[in-house]
Amino acid sequence: MGKENKLKLLTFNTWGLKYLSTYRKERLTAIADTLAGEKVATPIPELEDFVKDEDYNFDIIALQEIWSEDDWNYITKKCKTKYPYSRLFYSGIVSGPGLAILSKIPIQSTNLYRFPINGLPTAITRGDWFVGKSVAITTFEVAGQQIAVFNSHMHAPYALSGSQNYKAHRSVQAWDFNHLVQLYKKAGYATILVGDLNSRPGSLPYSLLIDSGLSDSWELSRNNKKDDLVAISKMTPAEQIIEGCTTCDTILNTWRTDICEPDEAQRLDYALVDSDKFDVLDGHAIFTDIIPHIGSFSDHFAYTCTLVLKDPSSTANSSNIEDSVVVGNSSLIDNENDKIKIEQRVAIYTELLETIQDYVKTCNTRDTIRQSIAAVSFLTFFFLIILYLSKGDPQNLSNYKFVTGILIGVLLTLTFVFFSLIGLAFGRSERRAFKEVENEVTDILTSLNTNNKTYGSL
Structure with a gap:
């Protein structure tokens, strides 16, 4: 496999709520500067050797919560040389879905699918319904193969259970996501699903997304080792990030230090990939550093992974029972x-x-x-x-x-x-x-x- 077959991804919820997010402009500026190759933050002592400078060199960047066009304009201007191709997506009646793409690779096409079920208009303080949560689909050609990247920020859970958890909304969004992914897979695209999915590993929305025929790149990078959520909750905060890839609610994030307990750290940010089309070389949390006098880059840490496209000839005849069953194919089951x-x-x-x-x-x-x-x-x-x-x-x-x-x-x-x-x-x-x-x-x-x-x- 040549270098042209490798693809390094970044997914990052930037916490860019206009007027509401603390130090929004300063943090988004620091994110843009870092993506452009500048060193603007210092490592957390517990993670000093965890992320290397070279890890910040990506091919495709999927961002969530870009809710200020001023922020987006600065990001694209700052990153124009390194990431010349970009797209901000529009939807909803306030701000938009907050989804954006930066890329070194030319964009072939883009499309936005807005979730029909997405919270309540009466939940004014939540905002999910008003911004029009969606799936942003961007296609590329890499090493002669068609790739589709699905970027999304699914409905947030505002409680662990009950009506404020919005499990039904998030699950139906995952159901729609499942169908979209399968359509592109059947059309021959190598599919990648990234974003802040607001769903823990093993939850119903997560299971529905995996059911589309995708695999969790974090698990693939660890030889298909599944997350042990109980064990992760008992780890030290640094171990939770290194061994559990906890991108959210970790007390090592300065915006969560005073409001979260150590055992609440969780993994909500993902890259799910078609394992018939990709091998995963590595995956880990990133953007864990501290901006001097400000704090963490966002209330989430980011996630990055490096993929390698498989030889098309080796995947041409691959079959997947999930694909045949989900459309009602009544072919006999073999084993x-x-x-x-x-x-x-x-x-x-x-x-x-x-x-x-x-x-x-x-x-x-x-x-x-x-x-x-x-x-x-x-x-x-x-x-x-x-x-x-x-x-x-x-x-x-x-x-x-x-x-x-x-x-x-x-x-x-x-x-x-x-x-x-x-x-x-x-x-x-x-x-x-x-x-x-x-x-x-x-x-x-x-x-x-x-x-x-x-x-x-x-």
């Missing part, structure tokens, strides 16, 4: 290993189905509350109107009572209109989107169970 794979998929899809059904029950409760608030607001406003009309000329009432009544009436009217519009516009749309995915999952489960029965009769 016990394939049956185990089918059973694993049934378990994943069954959990997805149950997750959707549980969330829909929550939606029913939420809609009932919303409708009740709208009804009470309307009736109260109607009562106030009747009351004031029965009093005769408003001028006969004390001014402060009249003004107060008017303000209450306006507030109640706005409340009624708001909750009515949310129910009519968003509520129905969300419900139908979940119903569609529920039907898709049911169809595939039926196909999988048919294949399993066929196997049992052989």
